[in-house]
Amino acid sequence: xxxxxxxxxxxxxxxxxxxxxxxxxxxxxxxxxxxxxxxxxxxxxxxxxxxxxxxxxxxxxxxxxxxxxxxxxxxxxxxxxxxxxxxxxxxxxxxxxxxxxxxxxxxxxxxxxxxxxxxxxxxxxxxxxxxxxxxxxxxxxxxxxxxxxxxxxxxxxxxxxxxxxxxxxxxxxxxxxxxxxxxxxxxxxxxxxxxxxxxxxxxxxxxxxxxxxxxxxxxxxxxxxxxxxxxxxxxxxxxxxxxxxxxxxxxxxxxxxxxxxxxxxxxxxxxxxxxxxxxxxxxxxxxxxxxxxxxxxxxxxxxxxxxxxxxxxxxxxxxxxxxxxxxxxxxxxxxxxxxxxxxxxxxxxxxxxxxxxxxxxxxxxxxxxxxxxxxxxxxxxxxxxxxxx
Ligand SMILES: *Cc1c(COP(=O)(O)O)cnc(C)c1O
Numbered sequence: 001x002x003x004x005x006x007x008x009x010x011x012x013x014x015x016x017x018x019x020x021x022x023x024x025x026x027x028x029x030x031x032x033x034x035x036x037x038x039x040x041x042x043x044x045x046x047x048x049x050x051x052x053x054x055x056x057x058x059x060x061x062x063x064x065x066x067x068x069x070x071x072x073x074x075x076x077x078x079x080x081x082x083x084x085x086x087x088x089x090x091x092x093x094x095x096x097x098x099x100x101x102x103x104x105x106x107x108x109x110x111x112x113x114x115x116x117x118x119x120x121x122x123x124x125x126x127x128x129x130x131x132x133x134x135x136x137x138x139x140x141x142x143x144x145x146x147x148x149x150x151x152x153x154x155x156x157x158x159x160x161x162x163x164x165x166x167x168x169x170x171x172x173x174x175x176x177x178x179x180x181x182x183x184x185x186x187x188x189x190x191x192x193x194x195x196x197x198x199x200x201x202x203x204x205x206x207x208x209x210x211x212x213x214x215x216x217x218x219x220x221x222x223x224x225x226x227x228x229x230x231x232x233x234x235x236x237x238x239x240x241x242x243x244x245x246x247x248x249x250x251x252x253x254x255x256x257x258x259x260x261x262x263x264x265x266x267x268x269x270x271x272x273x274x275x276x277x278x279x280x281x282x283x284x285x286x287x288x289x290x291x292x293x294x295x296x297x298x299x300x301x302x303x304x305x306x307x308x309x310x311x312x313x314x315x316x317x318x319x320x321x322x323x324x325x326x327x328x329x330x331x332x333x334x335x336x337x338x339x340x341x342x343x344x345x346x347x348x349x350x351x352x353x354x355x356x357x358x359x360x361x362x363x364x365x366x367x368x369x370x371x372x373x374x375x376x377x378x379x380x381x382x383x384x385x386x387x388x389x
Contacts, residue, residue: 005304006190006259013074014255017067028067030249034058052232060237064245068252069220072204075189077196078222082236083248087185087205089241090219091115094201095150096239097231098179101126103149108164109135109157110360112183113348119152133361137168137298144176154183155192155302159311159348159362161286165298170198185209185339190262191305201227206243208339209307212254212261218247261341261373265308268379269371275380276312281387283315283363308371309338317365319354322347325367328386331378338370343379345369 017028036055038044051060065083073081084090095118099105105119105127119129132143135157144151151173155164166182173180181201182194188209194202204210206218223231236242243251266289273287288295289306314321325345326334332345347367348357354364371379 006263007304010075010190011259013071014258017252028064028249028252030245031063032245051237052228058244059240059242062242062245062248064252065243065248068243068248068255071252071255072189072210072220073222075193076184076202076222077193078202079225080228081220081222082228082232083206083243083251084219084221084236085241085243085247086217087112087183087203087207087219088114088118089239090203090205090221091181091183092118093231093235093239093241094181094203094221094223095119095122095152097227097235098150098181098201099127100149102147104128104130104145104147105150105152106140106143106145106148107131108140108151108153108169109133109162110159110362111152111154112158112185115152115183131360135162135164137165137172140169141172144172144178148176148178150179150181152181152183154186155194156186156288159286159366159368161186161288161309161311163288163295163299163302165296166194166197166199166302168298170200173200174198186307186309187303187305188258188262188307190259191307192303195222197302200224206251206254207337209258209262209265210254210339211251212258212339212341213250214337214340214342216247216250216254218243218251262305262307264373265371266305268373268376269306269308269310271376272369272371272379272383273310275383276310279384279387281315283313283365286311286313307339309368310371311366311368313363314365314367319349319351319364322349322365322367325386329382330385331374331382332369338368340370341373343370343372343374 022029035057047054047056055061069081069083132139153164180199182199184194184202185205185208201223204220270289273290276282277285287310329345332343335344349364357364
């Protein structure tokens with residue numbers, strides 16, 4: 001398995017814009033206008049009836065947002081992309097497009113908590129939701145019900161960072177006429193391209209690596225032109241949670257440095273993961289970059305690199321130990337979200353939810369790190385001090 005294999009074509013997609021379209025501007029202009037005007041009634045009708053391809057109104061198509069969408073579609077090797085006001089907005093649109101009353105949604109492994117809550121909320125509309133806490137294809141197959149219309153997963157899975165065999169999953173789903181959605185936020189399109197394995201829809205939180213600087217909340221959805229045709233008219237236009245042009249310009253700036261950031265983050269994170277893996281106070285490190293033991297034959301070739309979010313479980317721990325590590329670190333900041341330049345530490349253990357976590361197959365003594373751009377020695381020393389109890 002190769003590491004650090006960011007394709008030259010992807011680097012070019014991230015960096016360049018077609019500057020000829022905008023009078024040679026090296027950075028795309030930010031179109032801050034809420035509406036566009038027309039030269040004639042006929043032009044207006046053409047726009048109004050084809051808002052996916054014509055600029056009519058902010059909630060539909062905006063030239064600055066469209067540049068980011070074209071880049072993300074190209075990076076994922078997908079036909080079309082729409083950008084949203086948040087990752088959750090993109091996820092909501094993808095899920096609502098894929099289910100109707102009476103359907104069942106199957107989640108594979110742990111997924112982002114708000115997505116899990118959204119899927120449970122759909123019960124209100126007569127949609128069932130269940131989770132299979134296994135990434136083995138036989139277990140997934142056994143969890144499919146006659147009314148399953150959607151399989152939803154993240155690869156790697158949330159918190160335990162297990163690897164889902166996407167090619168097998170996509171073909172299992174296709175055989176059963178089931179739609180598949182993969183949240184690819186962790187790997188970014190640079191390190192994993194789910195659509196190339198037959199997955200139907202990829203969703204992203206652009207608030208993480210794609211933006212990359214903790215100054216943007218946004219989302220993206222990449223899929224076939226066929227799926228996008230209805231999704232644009234319904235879940236995109238009607239839910240009204242499109243990305244604005246100012247956010248898109250931050251996203252475009254973030255994308256320019258995505259390849260170099262991912263390379264640097266991966267290098268530092270490997271060092272941290274190796275340090276943690278050998279530490280006597282630690283039971284287990286979850287990080288796909290640690291190598292073969294984290295992979296099955298099916299997932300070995302799925303990644304060309306690894307990002308900078310990892311988790312580890314404390315050995316023989318109590319809640320106080322988790323609390324103490326988090327309070328002792330000085331370089332790592334305590335905070336939610338991830339994928340920016342500053343290293344962050346957090347735990348899903350809120351003190352009163354240990355039983356809930358266990359039901360989700362999560363060790364309550366788990367700590368999550370988002371590695372940033374600080375020198376690796378500083379981060380390792382910080383963790384070494386904090387882990388000395
Ligand atoms: C943050 C996150 C989301 C939600 O994205 P927002 O931009 O916060 O709405 C979804 N999935 C994953 C994996 C995330 O990390």
